[in-house]
Amino acid sequence: MPHVAPHVSEVAARDMAERFNRPDFRAWARRAHTTGGCAQPIHLRGGVDHIDPMTSAVLHRYSTAREPGGVLRVACKTRRASRCPACAEIYRADTYQLVRAGLVGGKGVPDTVTTHPAAFVTLTAPSFGPVHSRRTGASGAVVSCHPRRNGGSCVHGRPVSCTVRHSADDPRLGQPICPDCFDYSGAVLWNAHAPELWRRFTLAFRRYVARSAGLLVRELREVLTVSFAKVAEYQRRGLVHFHAVIRLDGPGGPDAPPPAWATHELLKAAVDHSAGAVHVSTPAAGDVPAKIHAWGSQVDVRPITTTGDLTENAVAGYIAKYATKAAECVGTLDRRVRATDDLADLPVTAHARRLIAECLRLGALDEFAGLRLTEWAHMLGFRGHFSTKSRRYSTTLGRLRAARIEHNQREHAHEITTGRLPFDDDQVLVVAHWRYLGQGMTPGEALLTAALTGKPLPHLDPSGS
Incomplete structure (x- = not known):
């Protein structure tokens, strides 16, 4: 009888039992809580010595030899919810605080910032071919996807109409009605140039505001500062679009009020103008014609208020939610495409597979070559930062992390001193030596960590790294 590999659940159950019955299980469980339930912990080996520099005496020594398996596990701190929900939740919460502080104050931002004009702006990609979508009518009821009165077929013999009322979880959403009609090269190149389109948008925005005020761009910074916080979101069709908070401040940032002429109306006019004024050109190459890339026609500008549907809390929550996501909703990979990968065997949707193939081809x-499409094929060509902000918008993620680390050190670390009087040299030399051993957990350890900490398990590509 041929050997049959045990089912993964049997492997996980056996692994859980083995870990649970080890003598060091309690210590391992405490470390799982310390990492916050991290699903992909980093494994380190080494230690830390606290030394008196005057006498060379070792005041305190920590070694991973006392840890379970002789390894220290620390949180991975990734922003991707698909890789580690626990660490991504911390990143989401930090992003929420960062965005909210720029709208209501706090974290070093005065609460007078609430009087500054601010808007929630959405910039989208253009169409590269009709895709299945979930549409609603004026009454809010779901209507037909792509109804066409005369029906008919495209040049490839496929129907151009779709009368299905798609459910929210329909796997066809975002997929092209005719894949052969969809402009895959245009979609990939647009994703690759989206960060440059955003940069040019911000420049055009400042130029418009300066011109409206009768100023030169270099003179604008003396009376007004444009602050923003932005996040990129993937649509199901595989194209990114940007959500941004744009705020008008006085010179120097949120500490000063903007001039009286800096209004919501001016902000909206500047967005509408700038979105339609910028573009990026790409040359012809192979069978790909020269293209001009611009924003789509759907540009949304809504003022942010302290009451109503679009409050500062709602905006901060919306932006923070997408700061922890990547291209998972498109059905693509959560890792880079390797040279050894067989594209036909990758666990991706047919639409994502063609987008990845086009990245590799182009x-x-x-x-x-400068677009690094091969390296970023798993992101369908987009290689920009998912979450960015201008310098003076609010605090930074680094400061929030530093404050959290300082708080944890005060709460949990014991003070190590030389014992000399305060007016003597009481400095302690800290010498650390670490070696990286790997990352991740076994299936059983992952299940135990989720059970102990109440954190969800990630949904990883089974062929992932």
């Missing part, structure tokens, strides 16, 4: 052309 990435091999000299004209697009």
